Amino acid sequence: MGNKPTGTSGRSSDSQDAGLLFGILRAAVDAAASGATEAAAARARTLADPRLGDATGALLDGGVGTLLDHGLRGLWECGWQPRDVAEYARRLSPVARAYLLDAMVARADRHHPREGRDPRWQAQLDELAPTPPTSADDVVLSRWSSRRRLDRPSALEMVVSVLGLLAAAPALTPILPPPGGAGAPGVRGTRGNAVEVKILGRIRALLAKAESTEFPEEAEALSAKAQMLMTRFSLDDALLESAGSARAHTAAAGVRRIWLTAPYVGAKALLAHVVARANRCRAVSDDRIGYVNIVGADLDLELVEILTTSLLLQANRAMLGHGRQVDGRGASRTRSWRQSFLVSYATRIGERLTEAGAASQATLDEDQSARLLPVLAAREQQVEHLFAELFPRTRTHAVSVSNPSGWAAGRVAADLADLRQGRQAVDQRTSA
Structure with a gap:
């Protein structure tokens, strides 16, 4: 493939060379997609x-660019969002993930202009790249790898792993319209306002402190305060809706996807399920890929995502704080202990959240309760309808527990993250 004679025969040889290289590249990608990493x-x-x-x-x-365009376009058509790709790509090496995110952002304009994208889809893309590449030329493999001082063998192995990941990605349930596509079923926009942004900011700040503190009692108090604010805020929104306020969210349901990190994906999914159920949402998980779809009213989805993310961080910190576990003969019991810990933690958190929700609703007077119940019933109907539409075939499965010590420790940790209900959070609400 070195020096070529001029003329038609040279162009024909170039074409043959390109076809040969592209064939080898496709074979490498197919091997990576099937898990044959050594062959790739x-x-x-x-x-x-x-x-x-x-x-x-x-x-x-040129061949890499063609396969990138094909792979990314296929993901958008199969229900993926930019945030999904970023989470799924965590199974790549850091440099491969960085290349994929840069390529996704830089090549977004190649087929669908910005005005043809759902604002929520575009917002995800913007979040992933505060300083995006200026054009698709910036992610041409030879240029991108040269700026990062990758030699050719390393760059090609890296890009083959990226393309293999795209080729192997399964179809997901569409929850946002793809670029240039029609709207996903039942999905509507969130009507945010200054009050909502302010209260959600307070909730996130409280949970961030709970995640960072080394003192369980302080984490408990901060998490309790956040949950009280969340529950009351959701009920107040429903009351606003009953009064026909423009500041209320509509009863139409939507979907959020929460990604989970391995290992113990099933146990972590259980925690997302109990948080969703306690906040009037439905959840369905795919433990093989590692995510949970949450169906609910717009505001409830926001609250479920915030609380689930925080509790997963708190549970993981508490679990790792116990270190490795061994039995009386010195054999490792770490995996069974941690699995049991997380299942117990999720179970207890579910009990506490249910109690907190009931206590919060009990603080309402008779007039408020009478106005609230029809709104909550309407929202539940919307959630059930959308859930059945998007996930007509689901099945339940148990998460195994085999370590009594891990179960007991998980329950204690959940008690320390006790989300007790109280009246003091009402004073923190922003008045209507």
Whole structure:
């Protein structure tokens, strides 16, 4: 593939070279997608062979760009969102993930202009790249890898892993319209306002403090205060809706996707399920891929995502604080202990959240309760309808527990994260 004679035969040879390289690249990607990492790496090394000639780099840049466009366009058409890709890409190496995110942002304008994208989809893209690449040329493989001082073999192995990930990604349930596409079923926009932004900011700040403190009693108090504010805020929103206020959210349901980190995905999904149930939402998880879809009213979805994320962090910190576990013979019991810990933690948190919700609703007077019940019933109907539409075939499964010590420790940790209901949070609300 070195020096070529001029004329038609040279162009034909160039075309043959490009076809050969693209075939090897496709074979490497197919191997990576099927999990044959050694075969994928071997084919990537073949492409990096310096004996192939100087023209190889430009030809491979074109082939990689073609496969990137095809892979990303396929993801958008199969229900993926930018945030989904960013979470799913955590299974890549840090440099491969960085390349994928840069490519996703830089090549977004290639097929669908910005005005043809759902604002929520675009907001996710903007969050992932505060300083995005200026154009698709910035993520041409040879240029991108040169700026990061990657040699050709490393760059090709990296990009093959990226393309393999895209090729192997399964279809997801659409919860936002793809770029240039029609709206997803039942999904509507959130009507945020200054009051909502302010209260959600307070909730996030309280939970951030709960996550960072080393003192369980302080974490308990902060989490309790956040949950009280969340519960009351949600009920107040429903009361505003009953009064026909423009500041209330509509009863229409929507969907959020929460990604979970391995290991113990099933146990972590259980925690998301109990938080969703306590906040009038439905949840369905895919433990193989590692995510939970939450269906609920707009505001409840926001609150469930905030609380689930915080409780997962708190549970993980408490679990790791116990260190590794061994039995009387010195054999490791860490995995069974941590699985049991997380299942117990989720179970107890579910009990506490249910109690907190009931206590919060009990603070309402008779007139408020009478106005609230029809609104909550309407929201529940919307949630059930959308859930059945999007997930017509679901099944339940148990999460195994085999370590009594881990179960007991998880229950204690959940008690320390006790989300007790009280009246003092009402004073923190912003008045209507």
